[in-house]
Amino acid sequence: MNTTLTIEKSSRNKWEILVLIWIAFFLNQADRQAFNIVLPLIQTDIGLTDVQIGLIATIFNLLYAVLVPLGGWLGDRVSRKWILTLTVLFWSVATCFTGLCSSFIALVVMRSIATGGGEALFGPNYNALLSEYHTNTRSTAMSIVQTAYYIGVIASGFLAGKIADIWGWEYAFIVFGAVGILHAQNDIVQNGEHIHQLKVL
Numbered sequence: 061m062n063t064t065l066t067i068e069k070s071s072r073n074k075w076e077i078l079v080l081i082w083i084a085f086f087l088n089q090a091d092r093q094a095f096n097i098v099l100p101l102i103q104t105d106i107g108l109t110d111v112q113i114g115l116i117a118t119i120f121n122l123l124y125a126v127l128v129p130l131g132g133w134l135g136d137r138v139s140r141k142w143i144l145t146l147t148v149l150f151w152s153v154a155t156c157f158t159g160l161c162s163s164f165i166a167l168v169v170m171r172s173i174a175t176g177g178g179e180a181l182f183g184p185n186y187n188a189l190l191s192e193y194h195t196n197t198r199s200t201a202m203s204i205v206q207t208a209y210y211i212g213v214i215a216s217g218f219l220a221g222k223i224a225d226i227w228g229w230e231y232a233f234i235v236f237g238a239v240g241i242l243h244a245q246n247d248i249v250q251n252g253e254h255i256h257q258l259k260v261l
Contacts (some may be wrong), residue, residue, distance in 0.1 A: 061126040064090075065087055066149070070201075073193065074193040074194055074197070076250075077189065077190065077193045077202060078190065078193075078194070078201050078205065080205065080246075080247060080250070081144070081186050081189065081190055081205055082132055082205050082207075082208045083208075083243055084144060084148050084182070084186065084243065084247075085205055085208040085212070086208040086211060086212040087146075087148065087212070087236070087239065087240045087243060088099060088151075088182060088212070089209050089212030089213055089216070089238055090212040090213075090215065090216030090219075090220075090236055091151065091152075091155050091175065091179075091216070091237075091240070092179075092234050093212065093213045093216040093217050093220065093222035094122050094216050094219075094232050094233065095158075095171065095233075097216070097217050097220040097221050097224070097232070098220055098221070098224045098229035098232050098233075098241070099113065101224055101228075101229040101260065102167075102172075102229055105229065106161070106163065106164070106167075108161060108164055108167075113166045115164075115168070116164075116168060116171055117172075119168055119172035119173070119176070120171065120172040120175070120176040121176070123172060123173060123177055123180065124175045124176050124177075124179065124180040124183075125180075126180075127176075127177055127180035127181060128180050128183055129184075130180075130181065130253075131143070131180055131181035131182070131183060131184045131185055132184035132185070132188075135183075135184055135185040135188050135189075139251075140185045140188055140189040140192070141189065141247075141251050142251060143181060143182075143185050144182060144185055144186060144189065144247070145244055145247040145251060146244075147178045147179070147181045147182040147185075148178075148182065148240055148243060148244040148247065149241060149244035149248075150174070150177075150178040151174070151175045151177075151178030151179050151182070151240065152236075152237045152238075152239075152240025152241045152243075152244060153174075153237065153241060154170050154174035154175040154178060154237075155170075155173075155175055155233050155235075155236055155237035155240060156233060156234050156237030156238060156241070157170045157174075158170045158171050158175065158233040158237070159229075159230035159231060159232070159233035159237070160230065186205070187202065187205075190202060190205060194220055194256065202258075216236070219232075220232040220236070223235055231250065253255055
């Protein structure tokens with residue numbers, strides 16, 4: 061049974077895992093860039109001061125720094141697949157709600173705390189999961205996933221600006237969040253199928 065699982069992990073599933081992680085990392089970076097692109101519109105619409113904008117970014121990064129070690133600790137003890145799936149779902153829901161924010165406090169809660177917290181737990185686990193599946197192709201796999209960073213920044217910069225221009229800045233977050241929720245739902249289905257396969261084996 062162990063041999064069968066090892067073969068399955070190293071051959072059939074490893075590229076599927078790479079694709080799922082690539083999409084999640086793309087959404088991770090796209091979400092961050094989208095906020096920067098529409099920030100001038102948010103500042104004008106809600107009436108934020110420069111200090112408040114700075115605080116939103118500061119709290120986001122501070123919480124990220126505090127929670128990253130917790131993400132690594134969890135990844136050593138529970139399923140990394142489920143950590144990634146649930147964190148993508150969590151920050152995507154928070155991203156959708158960011159589009160509904162109308163005050164500084166709401167942005168701190170949805171953007172800095174909820175989105176930042178979800179992304180922090182994602183950070184240390186996607187590379188660990190990728191390494192778990194890619195032993196002889198680890199460098200290749202990591203380099204492919206890294207392209208999601210640049211493509212995410214480039215694509216989201218254009219898309220967020222276009223969406224905000226047509227429908228308003230709120231919909232930039234709603235659209236990106238909705239895509240992330242759909243991706244997380246697909247991951248949940250994939251994880252469920254994998255558990256069923258293990259039970260059969």
